[in-house]
Amino acid sequence: MPSALGIGYPAKSSGGNGHLGSVHIIAAIAAIVMAGQAAAQPQDASPAPVPPSAAPPAASPTDALRLPAKTLVDIEITQALDSKTAKSGDRFTLRLASPIVVAGQTLVPAGVVGEGEVVHAAKARFGGKAGELVLAARFVDCGAVRVPLGYFKFGAAGENRPGTALAASMVVPFAGLLIAGGEMRVVPGARANAKVRSDVQFTEGAVPACAPPVEVQPQPDGGIS
Amino acid sequence: MKFTALRLAVVAGLMVAGVAHAQEAAVTASAPALPPIKTKSGVLDEPEAGKGQVVFFRPGSIMGIALGCTVREMEGAVVNEVARLGSGKYYVVQVEPGRHEYFTTGERTDTLALEIEPDETYFVKCNIGMGLVAGGANLSPSDREAFAKKAKGLKMWAGHDEDKKKPKG
Known part of the structure; x- marks a missing residue:
């Protein structure tokens, strides 16, 4: 050859x-x-030569423990919500559905719990007005570290529904959302996604200390394990 | 002769591989962008940097055609008129991030609260609902897909100047 x-x-x-x-x-x-x-190469890319003195510094060890803002996270709503009974300001529980991994390191494991808030709720009404729910993710707690969340959207991140609003949509219902009798219902397990609202810096000790809560299983004889 | 043919075949293969590599790299170099939404009045823009964008729209319908959909928001003690939508109209506002409560008045007041994030676009649909006497406008959260489906039939409200130009009487 x-x-x-x-x-x-x-x-x-x-x-x-x-x-x-x-x-x-x-x-x-x-x-x-x-x-x-x-x-x-992209047509508009015209990288200018970088003199050695302006080269970016090497990444520090703490960069690997920094969770950048706008990191997309997968969450799961863990309690039922109903447009008939929910009120603006109500809090609801959620948990991380997938671990948050940065630079190959798991900073926040799946299963850690947090809270969301009902931004708007309206009952179904006579005249064709359907029930409405607008939700927001607030945070998940990783040990002593609180990870602030925002940019809530229904649907798992993997479903990639770009441009969809944060509110429960009557037009395109997502898995975990039910429309019953005109009311909007969120069932436990409904998937959603959110983004980290601001940079979070973890310390070396914080990462291993952040573990999801252990679920207590009741024994048949009444004990617990 | 055999070697010449083999060489030509190898060169041809490398040319194809080079083109394929270029195409693949071009695909992975840029993330897929959402297709722009075109309305009768133009293309829907992205929000201004650091602000959120709310698109109010009212699909064309005979239902309640004589009724208007006026969207308002309280700014302190002042009632601010955000948009006035006739049938088949839409309007885009740039807003500061945070909580916003929009409402319409009619047979009854209908309110919709949104939590606006920076650099995000939100869609709010206005429907004219039946009422016991006259009916009224309802605001409901919507999404990009729903707006995109109706976009070709929607015209942007020109603002308060549009109403001033209408002949009275």
Whole structure:
């Protein structure tokens, strides 16, 4: 094969057609590969040369323990909500459905609990007005560290419903949402997603201390385990 | 002859691979963007940096065509008129992040509270509902998909100037 490609054959300024053809082919291959890589660059990218003195500093060890704002998180609502009975300001429980991983390290494990709040609730009414629920995620607690949340949206993050509003939508109901008798109901286990509202800096000791609560299982004989 | 044909085949293969690599890299280099929503009045813009954007819309319908949908919000002790939507109209407002309570008045007052986040767009639909006497406007939370479905039939309310231009009487 190398002989077919001409690789390994020494280039000669003169000589038979075979050697000159090999050189030309090698040059053509190199040009094609370089053209392909150049085409892969975005058209408007024009990186300026960075002088050594302006190079960014190496990442510090604490960067790996920093949870950046706007990190997308998967959450699960753990209590039932109903537009008929909910009121603005009511709090509800939620938990992290997937761990939050930054730079390969799990900063917040799945299962940690937190709270959300009902922003708006309205009962179904005569005349065709359906029940309404507008919810917000407030935080999850990771040991002594509170992770503030915002940008609540129904639907798991993996479902990728870009541009959808934070409110329960009558038009496109999500899994975990029921529309019964005109009222909007959220069942326990309904998935939603939110974003970290502001940077959170963990310490070395905070990460292992953050563990989801252990569920107590009642024994048949009345004891607990 | 055989080597020449083989070399040509290899070169051709590398050309195809190079093009495929370029295409794949181009796809992964940029995240997929949402398609812009076009209305009768133009394309829906992104919110101003650091602000939230609320799109109020009222799909065209014969139901309640004679009734208006005026969206208001209290600013302190002052009632601020946010939008006045006739049938088939929409309006976009840029708002500060935080809690906002919008309401309409009619046979009864209907209120909708939203918590606005920076750089996000929210959609609010106005319907004219039946009433015991005259009916009234209802505000309900909606989403991008619902607005996009109706967008081609919606025209932006021109603002308070639009109402001033209408002949009286």
